[in-house]
Amino acid sequence: MILIRSPATSAQATQILADKGKSFYWASHFLGKKYLSRATQLYGFCRYLDDLVDEEELQELAKQKIIAARQDIAKGISDHPILNDGIALLGYCHVPQDIVFDLIMGIESDTELVRVANKRDLLHYCYQVAGTVGLMMCGALDVTDPAARPYAIDLGIAMQLTNICRDIKADGLVNRRYIPADLIENIEVSFLINPNEEQAKVIQNAVAKLLQLADTYYQSGERGLSYLPLRARFSIFIAVRIYHGIGNQLKSENYEYWHARIIVSATRKFVITILTLGSICLNRHFWFHPKKHDARQQKYLLNATSHSEFY
Numbered sequence: 001m002i003l004i005r006s007p008a009t010s011a012q013a014t015q016i017l018a019d020k021g022k023s024f025y026w027a028s029h030f031l032g033k034k035y036l037s038r039a040t041q042l043y044g045f046c047r048y049l050d051d052l053v054d055e056e057e058l059q060e061l062a063k064q065k066i067i068a069a070r071q072d073i074a075k076g077i078s079d080h081p082i083l084n085d086g087i088a089l090l091g092y093c094h095v096p097q098d099i100v101f102d103l104i105m106g107i108e109s110d111t112e113l114v115r116v117a118n119k120r121d122l123l124h125y126c127y128q129v130a131g132t133v134g135l136m137m138c139g140a141l142d143v144t145d146p147a148a149r150p151y152a153i154d155l156g157i158a159m160q161l162t163n164i165c166r167d168i169k170a171d172g173l174v175n176r177r178y179i180p181a182d183l184i185e186n187i188e189v190s191f192l193i194n195p196n197e198e199q200a201k202v203i204q205n206a207v208a209k210l211l212q213l214a215d216t217y218y219q220s221g222e223r224g225l226s227y228l229p230l231r232a233r234f235s236i237f238i239a240v241r242i243y244h245g246i247g248n249q250l251k252s253e254n255y256e257y258w259h260a261r262i263i264v265s266a267t268r269k270f271v272i273t274i275l276t277l278g279s280i281c282l283n284r285h286f287w288f289h290p291k292k293h294d295a296r297q298q299k300y301l302l303n304a305t306s307h308s309e310f311y
Helices: 007-020 022-030 032-052 059-074 080-093 096-111 119-138 147-167 168-174 190-193 197-222 230-252 268-284
Strands: none
Touching: 022 268, 032 059, 032 080, 032 096, 032 119, 032 230, 032 268, 059 096, 059 230, 059 268, 080 096, 080 119, 096 147, 119 147, 119 197, 147 168, 147 230, 168 190, 168 268, 230 268
């Protein structure tokens, strides 16, 4: 069976990755042709679903759109080329639909009032919108060993935690608060956009804790690199280190996210890439499988998802 894509759709997905996934686009140049095609196709699919909610101002219409997309996925075909390509890819790579439905549940939750209560709820959300993408990427990269899946989830969660810390102000502007209430004394969303001095100290402390948590998931996720095909291993490692660099830059700026959105410059991406490649020879996790995943990292997921047996 050969997976066929239209050149126009392929180019569109590549452009989406270049425009909206700059860290992954930079690292994707290390992928071979087959995996680059699949990775861009998967990114375009996931971004399309996410944009159904994020780019729609009317919540009811956003709900209708995401429900329609779920129905298309359940049917296995769609009139929208990006969505249809994604459906075809996931079927070709034998990714269970339940994983995609978990992703959609997370995206759909953004159509409601977003007020995360605690770390457990935050991590479950991170699993839904990013850990699932890690699992789908396993399929796209021909990773068949079930032992790899928890590490893929951990990397997704780590990167989503980084996203949340970077985008507190942007999320606040659309009336969303992902930073847990119990970490910030339930500070109102409006104050997250431009906190006063007292509020800033509370929020900075919370962001520091979340980035420390992200570090834990990065460390765990990187232990599973050896399960990836060799060329994909280089690409994913670089992408992860660049994304980790967003959190490190936020730390260096004393967690003051409200001044300007943190980005990793092209120069910094280059430096991180060189340092990452230089560290590979001495990185045992790049070459050898870990003995066992620390299940405590994912205890909040057990009995909370529809396919826990998959990983």
